[in-house]
Amino acid sequence: MTPLRFGAPARRLFGLYQPPSAGMGTAHCVVLCNPFGQEAIRSHRLLRVLGDRLARAGFTVLRFDYSGTGDSDGDDSEADLGRWVEDVVSADAEARRASGLRTSSWFGVRLGATLAALASAQAPSPPRTLVLWDPVADGRAYLDELAAAHREALRIAEPRSLVAAGAGGREALGFPIPGALEAQLLALSPASFAMACAAQVSVISSAQAPGTEALRAAMGGVGSTSETRIASQIAWATDEAMGSAIVPTDALEAIAAALARPA
Amino acid sequence: MIERSIAFGPGNGLVGTICLPEAGAARPAVGQVLFNAGVVHRVGPHRINVRLARALARRGIPSIRFDLSGQGDSARPRGDLPFEGQAVEDLRASMDALTAASGAQRHAIFGFCSGGCHGYATAQADERVAGLVLYDTYIYPTPRSRLNRALTPIREKGVVTFTLGVLRRLLAARWLLGRDPKGAFDRQGNVGYFRLPTKAEFARTVRALHDRGTRVALMYSCGFPAYNYAGQFRDAFRGTGIDGIVSCDYFQDMGHSATVTAAQARFIERLVEFAAGLEPPKGRAPQ
Numbered sequence: 001m002t003p004l005r006f007g008a009p010a011r012r013l014f015g016l017y018q019p020p021s022a023g024m025g026t027a028h029c030v031v032l033c034n035p036f037g038q039e040a041i042r043s044h045r046l047l048r049v050l051g052d053r054l055a056r057a058g059f060t061v062l063r064f065d066y067s068g069t070g071d072s073d074g075d076d077s078e079a080d081l082g083r084w085v086e087d088v089v090s091a092d093a094e095a096r097r098a099s100g101l102r103t104s105s106w107f108g109v110r111l112g113a114t115l116a117a118l119a120s121a122q123a124p125s126p127p128r129t130l131v132l133w134d135p136v137a138d139g140r141a142y143l144d145e146l147a148a149a150h151r152e153a154l155r156i157a158e159p160r161s162l163v164a165a166g167a168g169g170r171e172a173l174g175f176p177i178p179g180a181l182e183a184q185l186l187a188l189s190p191a192s193f194a195m196a197c198a199a200q201v202s203v204i205s206s207a208q209a210p211g212t213e214a215l216r217a218a219m220g221g222v223g224s225t226s227e228t229r230i231a232s233q234i235a236w237a238t239d240e241a242m243g244s245a246i247v248p249t250d251a252l253e254a255i256a257a258a259l260a261r262p263a
Numbered sequence: 264m265i266e267r268s269i270a271f272g273p274g275n276g277l278v279g280t281i282c283l284p285e286a287g288a289a290r291p292a293v294g295q296v297l298f299n300a301g302v303v304h305r306v307g308p309h310r311i312n313v314r315l316a317r318a319l320a321r322r323g324i325p326s327i328r329f330d331l332s333g334q335g336d337s338a339r340p341r342g343d344l345p346f347e348g349q350a351v352e353d354l355r356a357s358m359d360a361l362t363a364a365s366g367a368q369r370h371a372i373f374g375f376c377s378g379g380c381h382g383y384a385t386a387q388a389d390e391r392v393a394g395l396v397l398y399d400t401y402i403y404p405t406p407r408s409r410l411n412r413a414l415t416p417i418r419e420k421g422v423v424t425f426t427l428g429v430l431r432r433l434l435a436a437r438w439l440l441g442r443d444p445k446g447a448f449d450r451q452g453n454v455g456y457f458r459l460p461t462k463a464e465f466a467r468t469v470r471a472l473h474d475r476g477t478r479v480a481l482m483y484s485c486g487f488p489a490y491n492y493a494g495q496f497r498d499a500f501r502g503t504g505i506d507g508i509v510s511c512d513y514f515q516d517m518g519h520s521a522t523v524t525a526a527q528a529r530f531i532e533r534l535v536e537f538a539a540g541l542e543p544p545k546g547r548a549p550q
């Protein structure tokens with residue numbers, strides 16, 4: 001596994017390049033897209049384990065952090081969906097450049113799935129397969145969920161700060177939500193996915209996730225679309241981090257199977 | 264500020280990011296080592312380590328934030344060392360890497376929660392550790408903290424719950440005796456797998472570190488009921504001689520993982536202040 005920084009000099013992104021296990025190479029690289037905020041912290045282990053698993057299966061893998069998140073350049077206050085979409089495209093270019101491969105597929109979880117779908121419409125070479133796990137397709141519901149989780153986290157862990165800082169405000173579970181990002185999130189709907197571009201799209205739904213009929217209908221013209229519902233129930237929006245990494249085996253299997261499926 | 268992400272250590276199995284002040288900054292007195300908080304990868308809870316690293320760089324202090332073996336993006340440990348021993352080796356490797364990148368010869372370690380246990384062990388094993396922050400790591404109760412804790416239910420839930428709680432505690436002789444707690448994130452707020460040093464042990468160790476030139480800072484959130492007022496550490500260690508040689512901060516409105524961004528900012532400011540106050544090695548001023 002090789003850590004690297006890539007992208008425009010003024011906005012370097014952190015990435016981890018993982019070649020396939022020896023003798024297992026395929027003609028296919030995979031870009032993994034993080035969710036936002038606390039969900040990215042909690043799902044880091046998932047993406048690490050998924051990357052290892054995909055590399056053992058012969059894929060070249062690139063994990064990365066969007067601008068202003070994780071180890072990448074930029075401040076959290078600069079959070080911007082448009083910039084993150086560009087970052088996905090940039091990561092794809094880096095994966096192809098570093099591997100020398102011409103075909104890539106993208107996996108995203110939660111807001112990362114949404115970003116992958118949005119970015120696929122802008123990529124010079126669209127991904128072969130888009131795998132979207134519990135994509136955020138209703139921005140208002142997503143923000144409401146984050147706000148409720150934030151209030152609950154403060155009630156449990158920081159009762160005094162609830163009074164001092166107020167339960168509202170544009171932040172959720174430890175991360176600011178700048179006004180521009182909030183507006184961008186509010187605009188997200190199933191229709192946002194209509195412009196996605198890939199030979200096939202696989203939607204993976206956790207047990208508690210709402211139905212994806214509207215989403216799949218919006219992507220009706222985007223190549224073959226399928227859904228896999230897994231048994232695991234995931235509490236995405238929670239402040240818990242210690243000991244709460246998300247690595248459900250059924251999700252890993254469903255993701256790997258979707259990426260290996262011939263287009 | 265310049266950031267470089269690297270693989271380092273034995274077999275290049277450790278993954279981290281070096282954060283350096285702008286070129287031309289004075290040679291730093293110390294570097295800062297940041298690493299995992301529990302299972303959270305090197306960016307820290309709510310990305311605190313990244314914000315801290317950049318705030319430190321603005322004050323001329325270089326840092327490394329990295330994942331211990333088997334955590335975050337780092338490779339699995341070799342398996343020939345116990346958990347604590349491996350963490351000490353990893354922290355030493357991170358100091359080597361930071362020295363190579365920045366020129367800083369001595370370092371401060373920020374131990375977040377159980378990470379403090381790793382920092383505490385490393386400070387004892389390696390004289391390059393010039394500063395040690397133990398955040399929500401070791402908690403020593405006092406009569407007042409026990410009373411505060413016992414009264415919490417009456418403040419929060421009323422007399423009935425409080426009375427039931429007292430009755431329950433009356434049945435727990437261990438609580439009445441007030442023995443030093445041991446065990447994992449127990450009701451006294453101890454850090455699990457790790458043994459809580461006895462007061463005498465802790466005082467002896469902190470004194471030895473101080474005499475060697477290592478400064479120790481204790482910081483506590485309001486996240487553990489067992490630590491519940493600003494002067495608790497000083498009360499617990501009054502008369503031991505160390506209450507005057509360590510700094511102790513109590514963030515009474517900040518939860519354990521610092522969820523509110525305003526609290527994060529105050530926390531980071533205090534951590535920077537501590538690192539910036541560390542002295543250069545004796546007889547050598549920073550250039």
